[in-house]
Amino acid sequence: MIMAKPKPTEEIIREIKDFDNILVAGCNGCVAVCEAGGLKEVEILASALRMYFANQQKKIEIGEVSLTRQCDKEYLAEIKDRIGGYDAVVSIACGAGVQFMAEMYSKMRVFPGVDTCFIGATEEKGVWSERCQACGTCILASTGGICPVARCSKRILNGPCGGSSNGKCEIDKEVPCGWQLIYERLKELGELKRFEEPTPAKDWLTSRDGGPRRLIKEVSQI
Amino acid sequence: MTYPSNIRIVKVPCTGRVAIIHLMKAIEKGADGVFVAGCMEGDCHFQAGNLRANKRVAYVRELLQSIGMEPDRVAMYNLSSGEGPRFAEICREMTDKIRQLGPNPVRVQGARKAEAA
Numbered sequence: 001m002i003m004a005k006p007k008p009t010e011e012i013i014r015e016i017k018d019f020d021n022i023l024v025a026g027c028n029g030c031v032a033v034c035e036a037g038g039l040k041e042v043e044i045l046a047s048a049l050r051m052y053f054a055n056q057q058k059k060i061e062i063g064e065v066s067l068t069r070q071c072d073k074e075y076l077a078e079i080k081d082r083i084g085g086y087d088a089v090v091s092i093a094c095g096a097g098v099q100f101m102a103e104m105y106s107k108m109r110v111f112p113g114v115d116t117c118f119i120g121a122t123e124e125k126g127v128w129s130e131r132c133q134a135c136g137t138c139i140l141a142s143t144g145g146i147c148p149v150a151r152c153s154k155r156i157l158n159g160p161c162g163g164s165s166n167g168k169c170e171i172d173k174e175v176p177c178g179w180q181l182i183y184e185r186l187k188e189l190g191e192l193k194r195f196e197e198p199t200p201a202k203d204w205l206t207s208r209d210g211g212p213r214r215l216i217k218e219v220s221q222i
Numbered sequence: 223m224t225y226p227s228n229i230r231i232v233k234v235p236c237t238g239r240v241a242i243i244h245l246m247k248a249i250e251k252g253a254d255g256v257f258v259a260g261c262m263e264g265d266c267h268f269q270a271g272n273l274r275a276n277k278r279v280a281y282v283r284e285l286l287q288s289i290g291m292e293p294d295r296v297a298m299y300n301l302s303s304g305e306g307p308r309f310a311e312i313c314r315e316m317t318d319k320i321r322q323l324g325p326n327p328v329r330v331q332g333a334r335k336a337e338a339a
Contacts, residue, residue, distance in 0.1 A: 008288065010288055048246065051250050051289055052290065054328045055289070
């Protein structure tokens, strides 16, 4: 899922301090799971903002909503009748949600309330880590199910590099070397032969190098 | 065992039930301060409820600081259910601390707004 972390409250306050009616909009998708942008976080942020502005003696109305998803027009449409009553939105969805909100309600000022971080997984309660960079051409079949694009700091396709030491990456002693992980997994699977042939250069056009991406599945279209 | 009459007790089955929003709402709705009285660390019947509460209290304290409010309005204490005198002592300690901080500015502003209206 897509991971995000809350922006510092001070930064959000700076953006919205000149508005009088704010809607704090959450998303019950990915950002709710990583406890950054769901209903609970909407309530907490709205409460903090109310207290801040009360202390500043500023009269401000703060509404709360959390949509099933902000990256789907059908769910964004649920607020079409009430959004006109606000003059700005703080969206605590991921970057896609914030942009879709701004696209759908183009006259509304929309501010992000979270920093979108990466596509990852829950290691344990409260700990999330990166697993995928959405490069568009998955090579997990040949790397024992461990992605060198996401897990190797250099994204190299033939590793490990000289910066790997005792299974850790040179960027940080806490970061496992992605290629060490791949080596160990392939060894366990009896597939170390994979290291005998170098992986050819990857076509990065399917990643960001090809510009903004779009996906069309005709059978799903109406 | 006497403790200040201004203390209002909200009973919860375990301090692990106390969510961040409960503490925020207490302050937003005008409480001058709020403390969570949990069991001794290591003595939680549900294993880690009091430890979770402690983290949430710390989170709320940081959040209050970020909006310019005194973090000391929210606190966590650990004591056993048999320590009545200690509970009374904590109540007095918290009351003194909050009295020094003064009334909750959110409530004060709310009252001013109501007067103006």
